[in-house]
Amino acid sequence: MTSRPPVALPGVTTPAALPVSLPTTRVPDPFTAPPLRWGILAPGGIARAFADALRSFTQQQIVAVGSRSLERSEAFAGEFGIEVAYGNYQALVEDPDVEAIYVASPHSEHREQALLAIAAGKHVLVEKAFTRNAAEAVEVLDAAKAAGVALMEAMWTRFLPGTDVLRRLLEDDVLGRVTTVFADHGQYFTPDPQHRLFNPDLAGGAILDLGVYPVSFASFVFGRPESITAVGTKAMTGVDGQLSAVLTAGDAQAVVSTTLFAQTPTTAAVTGVNATASLAGPFYAPTTLTVTSRDGATLSHDGGPIRGHQGLAYEAAHFASLVRSGATESPLLPWAETLAIMQTMDEMRRQIDFQLPGE
Numbered sequence: 001m002t003s004r005p006p007v008a009l010p011g012v013t014t015p016a017a018l019p020v021s022l023p024t025t026r027v028p029d030p031f032t033a034p035p036l037r038w039g040i041l042a043p044g045g046i047a048r049a050f051a052d053a054l055r056s057f058t059q060q061q062i063v064a065v066g067s068r069s070l071e072r073s074e075a076f077a078g079e080f081g082i083e084v085a086y087g088n089y090q091a092l093v094e095d096p097d098v099e100a101i102y103v104a105s106p107h108s109e110h111r112e113q114a115l116l117a118i119a120a121g122k123h124v125l126v127e128k129a130f131t132r133n134a135a136e137a138v139e140v141l142d143a144a145k146a147a148g149v150a151l152m153e154a155m156w157t158r159f160l161p162g163t164d165v166l167r168r169l170l171e172d173d174v175l176g177r178v179t180t181v182f183a184d185h186g187q188y189f190t191p192d193p194q195h196r197l198f199n200p201d202l203a204g205g206a207i208l209d210l211g212v213y214p215v216s217f218a219s220f221v222f223g224r225p226e227s228i229t230a231v232g233t234k235a236m237t238g239v240d241g242q243l244s245a246v247l248t249a250g251d252a253q254a255v256v257s258t259t260l261f262a263q264t265p266t267t268a269a270v271t272g273v274n275a276t277a278s279l280a281g282p283f284y285a286p287t288t289l290t291v292t293s294r295d296g297a298t299l300s301h302d303g304g305p306i307r308g309h310q311g312l313a314y315e316a317a318h319f320a321s322l323v324r325s326g327a328t329e330s331p332l333l334p335w336a337e338t339l340a341i342m343q344t345m346d347e348m349r350r351q352i353d354f355q356l357p358g359e
Contacts, residue, residue, distance in 0.1 A: 022165055022291065023165055025165050027159065027164045030058045030317035031057060031317075033059065036323055038063065038102055038316075039062075039065065040062060041066050041102065042103065043073060048076070049309035050104065052080075053311070053316070054312075063098060064085070064095050065085050066093075093119075100124070101124050102125045103124060103126045104127050107130070107132060107208055108202045108356075110140075111131045111140055114126050114143075123151070124150070125152050125316070126152070129209070131342060132203045132208070151335070152315075152318075152329065155212070155216050156284075158315070159317075160304065160311055162286060165289055167220075174272075174291070175271070175291075176272035180254070180271040181271070182256075182268060182269045183268035183269075184256070185264065185282075186210065186263060187259075187263055188260075188263045197260055198260070199239075200237060207243050207345050210258045211243060211257075211258030211345065211348075214268070215344055219337060219341050224249075224344070225247035225248055225249055229351070230245035230347070230352055232244070233261075234352075235261075243258055274294060275293045277290070285309070286311045288303055
């Protein structure tokens with residue numbers, strides 16, 4: 001008996017086959033990046049993770065640390081073998097041996113401290129959220145442009161090996177036309193008016209600290225949204241405690257959510273007409289990427305050899321390579337996109353009627 005080809009039904013397409021294997025990542029070993037001489041501004045928890053990642057997986061050199069408390073600065077320096085500790089930020093940014101400043105303070109301080117470092121002629125890596133709002137972001141970006149220094153938002157997810165695999169899948173249209181993006185980031189914090197995430201004076205709230213990850217993920221997939229619809233619930237101090245939004249770009253939709261009230265799965269997914277790429281939680285760190293076709297076939301990428309917050313090594317290595325090449329902004333997270341992400345979060349906060357003090 002001679003087999004016959006399947007009959008094509010109107011409006012129904014045959015599932016596209018996955019490639020034999022996923023594309024390889026183009027992210028280099030962070031140890032191969034040229035070393036910079038770093039100064040760490042504000043030695044808190046994220047700075048500690050950053051310093052540990054640099055010490056473990058890169059050739060980067062942390063030569064100085066600065067805090068408003070000399071005692072705190074000296075303790076951090078002792079922990080990580082840093083030779084110079086300062087009790088104020090001005091001295092840190094004026095240190096002639098420091099090439100790049102890592103701004104690791106709460107985002108309420110990012111504008112002021114980034115401008116301080118830029119005025120001293122330093123290259124600057126600024127923790128996310130980049131600033132409190134888009135207006136502050138414009139000030140910092142304009143200052144860096146005028147000074148000719150490198151500046152980058154420290155959205156470490158963008159520089160991970162698994163993210164580049166997903167980037168290649170999108171570039172090669174393996175998923176097909178993207179229809180839907182999902183991303184969430186929720187953590188439980190004991191309600192405390194003095195905690196920085198509940199404190200309006202420290203730019204507290206879910207969106208700037210946690211929600212920036214899902215918003216940035218949606219931006220990574222389809223860029224600036226054409227429309228934004230947000231709903232939210234405020235915490236006892238008036239900051240945004242929980243917020244969800246639908247972002248659209250053409251026919252594609254992203255559903256993003258964030259909360260301070262509960263531990264959520266912290267997963268993300270990009271669904272196209274041919275396949276879905278799913279990132280296991282926490283999606284913003286090195287993690288497993290699984291691609292599933294419409295017919296159920298799967299391929300996966302394990303996230304690479306560096307795990308947890310030590311993945312911060314990749315963003316530091318990328319920034320060091322930018323500086324040594326003479327570039328001032330990253331092609332993986334250009335200034336215009338950092339600004340657009342801030343504008344998206346501004347609009348989300350506007351729709352739930354939440355403004356920070358002084359805005």
